[in-house]
Amino acid sequence: MKVEGGLGKRIRTRFGQRASLALAMVLSVGLSARMPAQPPSPSFIASVTDRALPAALEELTAFLAIPNDGNYAEQVEANLTWCRDRFTELDYTVIRLETPGQPLLFAEHTVDPELPTVLFYLQIDGQPVDTSAWDQPNPYRAVWKRKNEDGRYTTFDRDPADLDPELRLFARSASDSKGPAISFITALDILRSEGIAPAFNVKVIMDFQEEMGSDDLPGAVAANRERFDADFLVIMDGTRHVSNEPTLTFGARGIATVTMRLFGPAYALHSGQYGNFAPNPVFAASRLLAAMKDESGRVLIPGFYDGVKLTEAEKEEMNRVPESREAIRAMVGIAENEALGDSYQEALQYPSLNVRGLRSGWTGKEVRTLIPEDVVIELDMRLVPETPGERQVNLLRQFVAERGYHFVDSIPTEEERLQYPKLICFTSSLGSVPFRTDLGTPIDRWLTAAIRRGLGREPVRMRTTGGSQPMGPFVNLLGLPAVSLRIPNPDNSIHAPNENLRLGNFREGIAECLAVLTQAVPGG
Known part of the structure; x- marks a missing residue:
């Protein structure tokens, strides 16, 4: 038959x-598929992963060939159709969720109503591409490359039997995040072909506009709250720790941005005629910025760190991550690091203040002997759950006001220029919100045990990532324990030209997903 x-x-x-x-x-x-008495052994996981790998690579290459810029409705629709058909083949119930923007896709499979449920988040869209900046004709047409002795990568025609883990697949979204999505789908395929049911009920949400901020995701949750009910949330997105060891990340920092424009004279002045008479706003900007941080890197804005407290147990747990400040300094090329926290991981637990851009006057061949009329300062502040963005922005604004600045909405009027010696336009924007799941909780024990069984190694367990993830409001609205299962290699050129995925990471990703899908959820 x-x-x-x-x-x-x-x-x-x-x-x-x-x-x-x-x-x-x-x-x-x-x-119904059978429920194994014991979860599959490491040798079984390795065997079925190796057998499935060639076909999984073919499917990944085909999936990558579908352009996935979330700015274009036709590209969203093409990827949504592919995902709908694929999960329908897996015998999942698939539902299209309309939103004010682009739609989302939801899929679910009930193994047993009495079992717990895990919700998986898959990002399907990718960053826009500048074809001229890529070292291949088409960023959506994946190419295989091998590293040469000089450290450079050379394109070659890979024999399908060549499964060298060090090979790289170069294409937009290979790592962020179609590679992880196909790892997960391949694991589901393997279980189905083996007649093995997942150890819990599975729900999947597919996001086609993550790179644009996932603005419609929280609203979709609010409108379909019961549909998203689950015990745990696993986020299939993000890059591994710099060691490239299996990585679980338990949170992400949020972000707020501020633009400050400090005004000098009404127009640029000749420095010979007006030097020593008209104040240069660059010096005022320098004094203002210098007042915000001490020489060790600690922010001096009152209340900036309020609420952040790390226990000795938390420090001990997060500092199990295999890294050192010396190694990180060598990697990024600095002689001394800022002194917030006793380690890199501890530093990530605090909010940060960064000058991301400055503009005033001219430099290089365009340099002119002028006193500039203004200085523009671009700041970003990374946030942790204890330091919400609105509070941090208000603290910064108050700090500026206490230094005698008069705030204007745009260009100051003539009357304001003659009345106030310190003029500033202050605008802000709140971006991603922070989220965090505690280490040592059931979701931690569950995922750690699964990866240990699947790969035979302990995962790196990071309390938070330094960056931000736009699904933060989605996570917080769900109120679920949420952890990122990170598959791609850390040197994957994420968001940049020549994005890539290491073959060995893709293979391990399939094995990790198999292990997670067959690991009983605590209490289940």
């Missing part, structure tokens, strides 16, 4: 040598 339709075809093409007659009969009569 043959299994007909898309699923049967996929089983024959992917796992033909293992799609037994008994399995075909089980699938054809619609019987």
Whole structure:
């Protein structure tokens, strides 16, 4: 008896040598997959992963060929159609969720109503591309590259049998985040072909505008709250720790940005005629910025760190991450690091204040002997759950006001220029919000045990990532314990030209997903 339709075809093409007659009969009569008495062994996971890897690479390459810039509705629709068809083949119930912007896709499979439920988040869109900046004709047409002795990568025609873990697949979204999505889908495929049910009920939300901020995701949750009910949330996004060891990340910092424009004379003045008479706003800006931080790097704005307290137990746990400040200094090329916290991981637990841009006057061949009329300062502040963005922005604004600045909405009037010696335009924007799940909780023990079984190694467990993730409001609205399962190599050129995914990381990602999907959820 043959299994007909898309699923049967996929089983024959992917796992033909293992799609037994008994399995075909089980699938054809619609019987439930078996629940193993014990979770699959490491050797079983390694074996089925290796057998599935060639077909998974082919599918990833085909999926990458679908452009996925979330700014374009037709590209969103093409990727949504692919995902809908793929999860339908896996016998999932698939629902399109309309939003004011682009739609989302939701899929679910109930193994047993009495079992716990895990919600998986998949990012499907990618950053826009500048084809001229890539070292290949088309960023959506994946190419294989091998590293030469000089450290450079050379394109070559890979033999399908060549599964060297050090090979790299170069394409937009190879790592962020179609690679992780295909790792997860491949694991589901393997379980189905083996007749093994996941150890819990599975829900999946697919986001097609993550790179644009996922603005519609919280609203979709609010409008479909019961649909998203789950015990845990696993985020299939993000890059591994710099060690490239298996990584779990338990939170992300948020972000707020501020633009300050300090005004000098009404127009640029000749420095010979007006030097020593008209104040140069660059010096005022320098004094203002210097007052914000001490020489050790600690922010001096009153209340900036209020609420952040790390216990000795928390410090001990987060500092298990295999890294050192000396190694990180060597990697980024600095002689001395700022002194907030006793380690790099501790530093990530605090809000930060950064000057991300400055503009005033001219430099280089355009330099002119002028006193500039203004200085523009661009700041970003990374946030932690204890330091909400609105509070941090208000603290900064108050700090500026206490130094005698008069605030204007745009260009100051003539009257304001003659009345106030210190004039500033202060604008702000709140971006991603922070979120965090505590270490040592059930979701931590569950995922750590799964990865230990799947790969035979302990994962790096990071309390938070230094960057921000736009799904923060989504996580906080759900109120679920949420952890990022990170698969891509840390040197993947994320968001940049020549984004890539290491073959060995993709293989380990499949194995990790298999282990997670077959690891019983605590209490289940």
